[in-house]
Amino acid sequence: MLVLFGATLRALPRIFRYRRNLAEQLFEIGNASLFMACVLSLFIGGVLSLQAGPLLAQRGLGSMLGGLVGASLAKELGPVMMSILIAGRIGSAMAAELGSMRVYQEIDALRTLNIDPVEYLVLPRVVAISLALPCLLVFSLLIGSAGGAFVAALNPEVAVSATAFFNSLKATLEPRDIIHGLIKTFLFAITVGVVCCNQGLDTMGGPRGIGRSVTKAVVNSIVFILVLDYVITRMLLPFTKASMAGGF
């Protein structure tokens, strides 16, 4: 996997040559995931408000709910949930497509045509997922906050108006929190792309092998996302402590 990552990095300067493949992959990711990402984010924001709202309201901290929902979405739930969604929807498709190309000798055919499968197949996919996933995080943050505000306003146990919710969100959420989330999402995206492409290229044994590769690609991606989440959070903690002290 590290070898594939290295080869993809080395091929990166030639991405412009594969702009058509890149555009196709970007469309595929956006088309397949945007609606699902919005639905997921709406309900994550809603559930956060539903769970945390009454607890904060009981302690007279209901007005801080927007900040809590926004920070959770930007720094933790948004990046992790969007990455898991993409691993399930896009990563699995990548592993299946490359696996099928391997099994049906399409990748061997590329090699015989002196075309590097890493440049032709892996590079556009990894770059596309790395560009698309941070964009999805921005959508997730907007829609998730709306979901949180909606539940906060309608739930009588919380009874925080949308204006108060978004005022709290604006006061708490700093650009560095969003950058924190974007960095995480970008690194998760590269991980999902490389893990799934690697699994696809390693496929052996016919249609059953493709099924095995898809399962391994998704499971490995999720494990890597969660492990990396801890590592990156730990590394970025010194940079976000100030904002936590100011907000919560």
Added chain:
Amino acid sequence: MTSAKIDESGVSVRVQQLRKSFGSQIVLDGVDLEIQPGEIFVLMGPSGSGKSVLLRHLIGLETADSGEIRLNDTRIEDEGVRDRFRLAMVFQSGGLLNSLTVGENVGLYLSEHRLKPAAEIERIVQEKLALVHLGPKDSLKYPSELSGGMKKRVAIARALVMEPQVVLYDEPTSELDPLVAVTVGREIVRANAVTRATTLVVTHDRDLAFGIANRIAFLSEGRIVAVGAPEVIRASQDPLIRRFLSADFTRD
């Protein structure tokens, strides 16, 4: 089709003591072969005898445990060998990229390596498709819309676009009915006549082998059992070859 036509300007392929194992299974057990420039050389043998593995070594998709392969005097592992020699392979399944149209598949080598302008690539693609009896309408189809025989013909056209010096065919008539198999066999002979490329065909189709070969080698359990002109192989008294050539379906 039995007199070997030697092309002095072409590329010879020499295989020396090639060995390959997958785990404990010995697939190639010291294979020696010499293929003359421009000839159609058929490698025949039963399933699992190592024919396709040998072919994959020739195109660089596998690395031998020991032994060597030379194109003229150049070792196939040497740096830049793929720049000096143009090798093409027609896969058993065709190996066409399903996400591309027939035309895009055929022109892929030229477009990806930016060897010609788009209009010129289109002209060459149509020319090569015409060589295998496919028309402009076929170039817009996707591989999933083609029959098995058409896929093989498109794969041959894609190989011809490279103007190859060596063409390798892996089981070109497998999964084809006898009529289409004959057509594909004719396309191989025609392609050889047009390109003068050294041609190696791996098959267990006896009719194809004796119909198109200048010379035939018989491979069994990773070893070359016999090499010679088709009539020599047909007359061989080797029990393995006799059994392979005389195998027929009869009801009890």
